Amino acid sequence: MTSTELLKIILRKGQLIVKVLGKYISFNQCLFAAVxxxxxxxxxxxxxxxxxFNVxxxxxxxxxxxxxxxxxxKLTFFYLLRGHGSNWRYVGISDVPNLFFHCVLCSTTLFAVGYVSERLWIPRGVVLIDFFMSIVFIGGSRVGLRVLREKIRLILRTRSSGKETRAVIIGAGDAGEMIVREIARDTGSRIKIAAIFDDDPKKQGHTIHGIRVVGGVDHISAYAQDNKFDTAMIAIPSARNADMRRIHRILKTLDIKVKTLPGLNEIIHGSAKLTQLRDITISDLLGREEINIDTELLKKLxxxxxxxxxxxxxSIGSELCRQILKxxxxxxxxxERTENSLFHVNRQLREVHPDIPIVPVLCDVRDTVRVEEVFQEFRPELVFHAAAHKHVHMQELNxxxxxxxxxxxxxxxxxTCDRHGVSRFLLISTDKAVNPTSVxxxxxxxCELYCQAFGMVSDTKFLSVRFGNVLASEGSVVPIFMDQIARGGPITVTHPEMRRYFMTIPEAVTLVLQAAALGNSGEIMALQMGEPIKIMDLIQHLLMLMGKEPDEIPIxxxxxxxxEKLFEELTAPSESNMATTHTNIKIFNRDSVDPGKLIASIDKAVERVMRGVDADTVRLILQELVPEYSPAEGSEYPKLSAYAGSRSN
Known part of the structure; x- marks a missing residue:
């Protein structure tokens, strides 16, 4: 038996004794006795x-x-100042002011008592020395206990079978320090931090909890030649997307696992915690910079x-629910009309927000009677309309x-909203509504026109919010491309110059809620999506993310x-725009319309479709309502019959 194994046995026996004594003596009792x-x-x-030493x-x-x-x-002041309230396992610099104040009060009291009574007068030198000695004894004991505890945990760290995982951390800031500290505290962790990298020259050469900052990100490849490690952890929550692409490009050549901390947007939106390491996603490489959030405005709404x-x-509806509940x-x-989707989102939301009443209603928005029942029973004040058919090709077929x-x-x-006096109604629209070429x-x-018209005649505030593609939403190009890459290709692309606006789902929904709070009735709000991204660039980033070479998968x-359009638009030439108090939200308005006439014409058109007409007539009806609707030149309307080929014998 080695000395390390013997020490482990002794420490485990000690832990058992402490556990037994803990049934009879509380930690605070031991703490007060120690103080x-x-x-x-x-x-x-x-x-x-x-x-x-000669008193x-x-x-x-x-x-x-x-x-x-x-x-x-001293013990009384310690209790009154709740010195026992802080967790001794995590003692740090933040505990120093409280300890200092405790010692100041004690020393001041001793000075005051000495002036009141000569019998209780204590030499000033003794009081001053006692002040510093108290800080050293009480503060030092706390730090010493923490260090001793972490050393014991390190010795007792249980590792499952298999080799230890060696990792490097990119980022020597607060987030990097947090990872090193948390790994050291985790007795079940099999991770050993080998080195830290940071591009800040001032941090290079220093150590964090004994781990050296060996150089910048560009030095990782050279370091890997002489030092083996399995994982790289990116600990830069505020990293720009260009920085993430550069880091990922370097790490991709090393054949290692890459993890990252959530970005600031995820932490702000509440969709992730700072301590949650995860895989790099396409959002990290293409996402936008941090979006300002007026939390007070959203809470007021x-x-x-x-x-x-x-x-x-x-995708959008469930994220709306998450952010509304916060x-x-x-x-x-x-x-929701799909039972499985309603079941899953209801379960997920209830687990996170058990104290807020959440009512799952299985209902089709076209069911006038059922919708009326829901509004009569629950009297909603805010309505967010995210239900829609959205897949372009499917709607061309149907x-x-x-x-x-x-x-x-x-x-x-x-x-129904107008009839029940709902405060605000928000329509989730799309950039495809601008000069549309699709059904x-x-x-x-x-829908935007209907919303605008109702906003002019109703006490309910009717608004529309228009934005482009969201990353990782159901049916978006990103999961389709990833599936094609995983299967070895080919990747099918409309055109080499095709571009699209992209935004992450949490970002889009946050701005939707901001727009709902800012907008006035009848307005169309458009989210500023940044610069459109070439689909070919998106594919290259996905290939890199999935560990493929640029020419490995056929396109x-x-x-x-x-x-389909090659380039989507967020505004039409005929629309005037106004800035809002939020830099990422614009208001777009067209010439005023006759609301009564517009509502009547839309109602009449829908009645014709509901009675049953063919696909060509549907398109003609839509062109009457939306004169700028123009199917792409040279394309033939698809027929469902084309999908019903005969079986060969």
Missing amino acids: FLLSAASFWLSYEIRFD PHHFAGQRLLLLLYVSLL IFRKTALVTGAGG REPERLILL PSECVKNNIAGMQTLAR MGATKRV VFVGPRPG
Whole structure:
């Protein structure tokens, strides 16, 4: 048996004894006893030091007389200042002011008592020495206990079978220090930090908890030649996307696992905690810079109000629910027509927010009777309409269903909101509603017009918010491309010059809520999505993210499908824009319309579709409502019959 193994056995036996004693003696009892003894030792030694270890007889008697009272005085201040309230496992610099204040009060009291009573007068030198000795004894014991505890945990660290994981950390700031500290505290961790890298020359050469900052990010490759490690942890929550791409490009050549801390946006939105390491995602490489959030404005919009979200089980709808719940509504109504989606989102939200009433309602927004029942029972004050058919190609194949779901659903909700005096109604729109070339885009534009018209005649504030693609949403190009890459290709792309606006789901929803709070009735709000991204650039980033070489997976250009554009627009030339108090949100308005006439024409058009017309007639009806709707030139409308080929014998 080695000495290390023997030490482990002794320490484990000691832990067992402490655990048994803990049933009879509390930690605070031990703590108060320790403070009392340390206070007594400090006061006793202060006399010895003041008189060079030759205390005069009359001062020795005074010391013996006052020892109990002074120790009890210190213990009383320790209790009143809640010195026992801080966690001794995590003692640090933040605990120093409280300890300092405790010692100042004790010393001041001893000085004051000495001036009041000559019998209790203590030499000033003794009081001053006792002040510093108390800080050293009590503070030092706390630090010593923490260090000893961490050393014991290091010795007792249990490792499962298999080799130890060696890792490097990129980022020598507070986040990097936190990772080193947390790994050291985790007895079950099999991770050993080998080195830290940071581009700041001032940090290079220094150590963090014994781990050396060996150089900048560019030195990682050279370091890897002589030192093996399995994982790199990026600890830079404020890193720009360009920095993340550069770091990932360097790490990609090393054949190691790469983890990162959440970005500031994720932490602010509440979708992640600072301590949660995760894989790098496409959002890290393409996402936007930090978005300012007016938290007070959002809370004023939602706090203690009943909110209803349609399409609550979808990508945007579910994120709307998450962010609404963080602002403490009175209750949240989840309106969703797909049972599985409703079940999952309801379960997830209830686990995180058990104290807020969440009502799952299985309902189709086109069901006028059911929607009326929901509004009568729950009286929502805020309605966020995210339910819609959104896949362009599917709606080209099924144009009448697109009209029925998107426009007729909007009709039902708008009229019900108006009838029940809902405070605000927010329509989730799309950049495809601008100069639409698809059925889906045209129906969304009709919904915007309907919203605008109702906003002019209703007491309810009707607003629309328009934005582009969101990363990782259901049916977006990102998961499609990732699936094609995982299967070895080919990757199908419409055109080499195709561009799209992208935003992460939490960012988009945060801005949607901001827009809902800022906008006035009848307005169309557009989110500023930054610069459009070339789809080919997106593919290159995805290939790098998935460990593939640029030419490893074939890319096939298939040409535009019916309804697709090479370049999406967020505004039409005929729309005037105004700035808002938020830099990422603009207001767009067209020439005023006759609301009664517009509502009547849309209602009449929907009635025609509901009675049953063919696909070509649906498109003609949409063109009457949206004159700028123009299917892409040279494309033929797809027919469902083309998908019903005969079986070969």
